[in-house]
Amino acid sequence: MPLREYYEFYSPGKTIYGANIASEVAQEAEQLGGTTAMIITDKGVLDAGLVEDVKNGIEKSSVELVEVYSDVPVNSEVEVCSEIAEIGKEKNVDILVSIGGGSVIDTAKGANILLGVGGDLLEDWQGTNLIPQPLKKHIAIPTTAGTGAEASLGAVIKHSPTNQKISFNSPYLIPDVAILDPSMTISMPPSLTAATGIDALTHAIESFSSLEHAVHSDALSFYAVKLIYENLPMAFENGENIEARANMLIASNLAGSAISTTLSIGACHAMAHAVGGLTTVSHGVANAIILPAVMEFNIDYCSDRYAELAFAVGIETSGMSQADAARAFLEKIKDFIWSFGLPKTLKEAGVDPSLAEEMADAAMGDAQIYGNPREADYELILELFRSLLK
DSSP states (O other): OOOOSOOOOOOOSEEEEOTTOGGGHHHHHHHTTOOEEEEEOOHHHHHTTOSHHHHHHHHTSSSEEEEEEOOOOSSOBHHHHHHHHHHHHHTTOOEEEEEESHHHHHHHHHHHHHHHHOSOHHHHHOEESOOOSOOSEEEEEESSSSSOTTTOSEEEEEEGGGTEEEEEEOGGGSOSEEEEOGGGGTTOOHHHHHHHHHHHHHHHHHHHHSTTOOHHHHHHHHHHHHHHHHHHHHHHHOTTOHHHHHHHHHHHHHHHHHHHHHOOOOHHHHHHHHHHHHSSOOHHHHHHHHHHHHHHHHGGGSHHHHHHHGGGGTOOOTTOOHHHHHHHHHHHHHHHHHTTTOOSSTTTTTOOGGGHHHHHHHHHTSGGGGGOSSOOOHHHHHHHHHHHOO
16 A cells, blocks of 8 residues: 555553443543643533533642633634633633533634634634644543544634634644543433534545545544444433443544545535534535535545445455445445435535535635645536535
8 A cells, every 4th residue: 555655643642431430530630730720511411411520620639629611602703712711711711611512622722722822713823733832631521422523623602703613723732631431422412412423434434535644534534433323223222221322432543543644534514614604404414415415526536546435345355346346335424424324425514505505615614625636626626516405
């Protein structure tokens, strides 16, 4: 297999796995040298009671808990990051504890940039490898198994005035500690379980087929695809299946690490970011809708990569041509995604067809587009959007 001429793999954070260990966050905070903590979460996580054990654990430790911020929106926003950073500065916070899905964890990352180095989030720090130094300590506790934000060096944050999702990438954004506690994901309803799981699957498949894929990301992506294919149906059918929940959390974490190596993973994510910036469709649902279409678009340009992934979903490829194995993988992934009852088109998800051109513009401006195995210009992306809006 030909190797990329150069790539970087980051794994500086500590990952802890175990059922019912989220309450042990205080030990980790103390080991990191934290003295003043702030919890960042959203109302759904707070109302589900998932913050209480973490909060109680911190309050029994030497670390002072000075704030529980629970107003993070469904899509992380630049303005919210600024608000949190101001609170953090006022209260001399030196450790952030994020409890939630990707929006919450990315919000904590954005706030941490402002706490750690100051400046203007948009003007100074959007892009890759611009943050000059380590930030405040960050412990991330995911409550969904999808984004892998607790393992990634990226954050995607919405700028509401322009309806754009802005990317920030730096190894300094990888949380110092990720706590994978499957009991924190049990309250996810089936629809959210499916959408977040397909988000993780999209990370893994796009990372594996990206022009920027590398040996480290390949290993992580392959196993993530296998775990998701085997465990998402069980987590969807029975939310209290702790083993399935655990495997989904691990798969999401692996895929999050993979995209930190690949960085630019493909057209599906570029298009999904555009949809998320201009509509209320969640990122996971957008990926579930767009991934089959993008895989169909790409198949002739990465059939070798799809053929390799066929093994991960149990396809016996002996005697098959590479093209046939790739096609079998694509068809299996389509059936898998559609088995969860998520919308199959953007129109079904409520997206206004008149937004096609604007979404295509936004997708072409997204850095994820550059890793796509097939070169995608504006007209081709517009055609894909229009096919999903019929």
